[in-house]
Amino acid sequence: MTDLQRADRGTTSEPAGGGATAGASANAGADATAGAGYVDWDFAASAGRRLAPPGPKAGRAQIERLVAELRDATERAVEPVAHTSGLRAPEEAPTPLVVDRGGWIEANTASLRGMLGPVLDHVVTRRKDNQPSETAQRFGxxxxxxxxxxxxxxxxxxxxxQYDLAPEGTPRLLLVAPNILAVERDLGVDPADFRLWVCLHEETHRVQFTAVPWLRQHIVDAARELGTELVPESDQMSQRLQEIVTALPGVLRGESDITQVLATPEQRERLAEVTAVMSLLEGHADVIMDDVGPSVIPSVATIRARFQERRKGSGGVDRILRRLLGMDAKMAQYRDGAVFVRSVTDQVGRDGFNRVWESPETLPRAAEIADPAAWVRRVHG
Structure with missing residues (x-):
């Protein structure tokens, strides 16, 4: 038996870190920017690899079958998603990449580096008269x-x-093989059906970001702008830290969301608009994967029921971490977004729903996610 986290590195279509390589290469010049010293990104990637828990145990032959089946499932998902969604990825869109946990960490480190670079540069510019020494910055x-x-x-x-937006690199769909194997074992579902079901969801994300050419940059720009706004001014730092310390117990108890701690009322309004778009994307992917499911995945109803139960079943420490990282809010995005997509589609059909992809102005606003009829009235008249 062998550790899947390491063993699938030699069986992916590229090295497991291949998805990160493009992003890291494109970010090679980022170290010359003013905010580069705030985070040691190279150390983050290497330390993250070391810290990641081992993947599930599997033999070499099983690993090779898993990777091959995931590649095949990504190809099989293309036509059903295109037919059901009315969207199709262009021919030049990069093919999905099967990675291990370390490969996912490298890709996301590169993406965070690209996403946060302008935010950190802005921080340095605002605080240019109060910069730490080189030694202190290196330690920090x-x-x-x-x-x-x-x-x-x-x-x-x-x-x-995950569809990796790779702000300064090559965007690409990543499938994390060890986690797919672990979850299908945990749920006790048919492996082939589950792998295709996951690929239907992720192919929908690939279609969203490649068939709608303006969407990726729109989200990157919105995230950077919001990140810049969330950094407090120097004279506000002590007060904000005190507010966070005071509110944190409520977050850990599940009484409030982490964003309620980190943002001002005005910032929460901006965050709500970004969250509305993410709810749309996640809900749309969930709807497509389930609508396709019955025709190509015999056990889709069983998979969905067990998967939903698993989402509810986090243990104590896991639940605390989810709250601190805002992942409870992520779960709400799947639910709220799916309700929005189904409601709008029921009212105006698939083509009417697809007007959502026309421009940033036709994306749902925060209030419209909970009131789909309001979006229909605004966009369709």
Whole structure:
């Protein structure tokens, strides 16, 4: 038996870190920017790899079958998703990449580096008269890199698939093989059906970001703008820290969301608009995967029921980490977004729903996610 986290590195269509290589290469010049020293990204990637728990045990032959089946499932998902969604990825869109947990960590470190670079540059510009010494900055960058590594190592065990936006690199769909194997074992579902079901969801994300050419940059810009707004001014830092310390117990008890702690009322409004778009994307992917399911996945109803139960069943420590990282809110996005997509489609049909992809102005607003009829009235008249 062998550790899947390491063993599938030689069986992917590229090295397991291939998805990260493009992003890291494109970010090679990022170290010259003003905010580069705030996070030691190279250390974050290497430490995250070391910290990531081992994947499930599997023999070499089983690993090779898993990777081959995931590649095949990504191809089989293309036509059903295109037919059901009315969207199709262009021919030049990069093919999905099967990765291990370390490969996912490298890709996401590169993406965070690209996403946060302009935000950190803005921080440096605002505080140019109050900069730490080079030694202090180097130590701080290593400490922050350690925190990033810990976060990514934990998340690398949770993610089944992800469309990596790669702000300064090559965007690409990633499938995390060890986690797919672990979850299908945990749920006791048919492996072939489950792998295709996951690929239907992730192919929908690939279609969203490649068939709608403006969407990726729109989300990157919105995230960067919001990140810049969330950084407090120097004279507000002590007050904000006190507010966070005071409110944190409520977050841990599930009484409030982490964003309620980190953001001002005005920032929460902006965050709500970004969250509305993410709810749309996740809900749309869930709807498509389930609508396709019955025709190509015999056990889709069983998979969905067991998967939903698993989402509810987090243990104590796991639940605390989910709250601190805002992942409880992520679960709500799947639910709320799916309700929005189904409601709008019931009212105006698939083509009427697809007007949502016309421009940033036709994306749902925060209030419209909970009131789909309001979106229909605004967009369709």
């Amino acid at each position: 960058g290593r400490m922050t890199g350690t925190e990033v590594a810990g976060m990514l190592a934990w998340m690398s065990t949770k993610v089944l698939g």
